Amino acid sequence: MKSSNSKTVLFITGAFVHNSGWDTWKTYFESKGYKTLAPAWPYKESAPAAELRNRQPNDTGLAALTLSELVDHYASIAKSLPEKPIIIGHSLGGLITQILINRDLGVAGVGIHPVPPQGIIPYEFSFLKAGWKALGLFTSLKKTYLMSLSDWQYAFTNGMSLEDQKSSWEANTIPESKTVARGGLTSAAKVDFNKPHVPLLITSGSEDNILPPSLNIRNFKAYKKDNGSVTEYKEFAGRNHYVLGQPTWKEDADYILEWLERN
Template sequence: MLKVYTDCIAQLPAKPIVIGHSYGGLIVQLLLQQDAAEAGVAIESAPPLGVVALSWTLVRSVLPMLGLFSSSKTTFLPSFTQWQYAIANGLPLADQESSYERLVAPESKKVIREALSLRARVDFRRPHAPLLFLAGGTDRIMPPAFNRANFQRYRHAQSVTDYHELPGRCHAMLGQSTWREDATFVLRWLSKMELATVTFRA
């Protein structure tokens, strides 16, 4: 799951800031566990193994992707209706249609199911670089309660772990008209961390 990222990071002159969305948010958390990043931002993150929060919208969104009664060697391609419900519920219809045509591709069920395996395990008591969780207020597939439960599992008192919920953001947060506002929030949070290797400009 991580080798392609750790191999890339190993070629850099300094630890990077890592930012990931959804499954990428889980990758961010796992990279911080390996002390491979200067800081991390997990946007509407898939949770590590063992993080649980009850949500009907999550169950309705995720079960088709997991395809638990099908082979892991097959892929999952969401229908437009599934895309509308689980991912793009906060976008205008025209943007839902265009984003579906541009972005949707078959996903590996094997990769998705790894989020339920020991490879997705995090030691929440371990020291880690600064970590910010961003939750979308109307996110159905990774709802705020799930992101909050993930955030609350982190226990190391001397490590910075922050949580912020953005109202009106669906799972396609990065494609909404508010993306500049959200990017500015992340930039300001990172600047407060006083990271030694990065200079930020407004």
């Protein structure tokens, strides 16, 4: 086992979804000898998805949450651990992973279909279609945003059966802070692409609408390649943005585990 022999994995949840989406990953990584944790965002602790939806749209604490506060939340968790963790994040959690790795708070990082840092312009139509409502333009920032089933079907679960789309929405979808979403356009989302860093893997899925491979490739290419740092990219066929819960999730997890062994 490489990655500085760390046996602790910090999973970071993305926007719109419940942190229980990591449960099968946690169990699997623990079966391989790792200690894992997948803490919720602030204002989402210890509540199931349905309960969080019942707070919509008047969860003022969550509505006011900023991306900087969210990053600091996970930075504090990483610093509190007895050893530097392996950090693995999905979507917005993948952006936070990159920021924490840039701050030297982990021994390795994996961004699964990550939101790109500041400076990488997401001009893809599918990204704009899937994500523009989360910015809440011309709406109150004092109210949270909840992804509808139809938006979930396009942004996360395209290509899946209607039954699976509905059940995954019920199990995972929760209200979100528009302020956090807007933070992705600010310096709160900045990383130093030239700074040497611990091994970093970026993965993408061929069927992902909200964060398509072309966007993840630009993210990967932004990192300086001649500073001795390991930065790798892997695209998986057939994965949409619900990659953590697709039937193929174990193949992705195995690839990540093998990559960690190599690095």
